[in-house]
Amino acid sequence: MSFEPAVHLDDLPDVGAVQVVINDQPVSVVRAEDGSIHAIDDVCSHAEVSLSEGEVEDCTIECWLHGSRFDLRTGQPTALPATQPVDVYPVRIEGDVVHVDVTAPLNAPTAGSDAAATTSKEH
Template sequence: MSERVCSYDELEQDTALRVVIGGTPIAVVKDGNGDVFAIGDTCTHGDISLAEGFVEDDTLECWAHGSKFSLRTGRPLTLPAYQPVPVFKVTVEGGDVLVDPTPVPASELPA
């Protein structure tokens, strides 16, 4: 079941917001096009909050060691990370951003 995490207007473009749903840290990102994504907030390389990183196009870069993660698939696009982070379904309804804290199965992610 999706949970409201913030309003759409609270999200700044090209910035990530850290939220926690049921103990799961999630980075919610509004990219430069205004699209909203949600991925696991913990870098798989170094237990660092990805929400403190840098958004560029459809990636979120860990500020500590530079691994970039796809906002669409959670896959790392650069080393040193090599394990993906989970991706969560996001919907925007009536100006509210809703996130389902159940990770999207890998089989349902873009190739």
């Protein structure tokens, strides 16, 4: 795995997302309502707009343009019009920095169908 520093925890909203670019890949780093941290592809699979500008509710993020909603743990769309998932990336927190690995999406076909994004802390 190739974790890269993405964002300081203090720069994340209490509930919401920020866009970062890691290895030329736009990524939404998201703090869900339960405080968990997730990283997903920042481009909506339906309209190709930034998901980080959307509203976070429970453990989903909404595309601001047409209302598609994606599960932050699986990348699966939970509301139309999107029908294709977005990539979900592994997240690791070191100190006060969120690190993301964009080289191996958790929901890639080779990763298994039950893969889910999780937050882990290392001190």
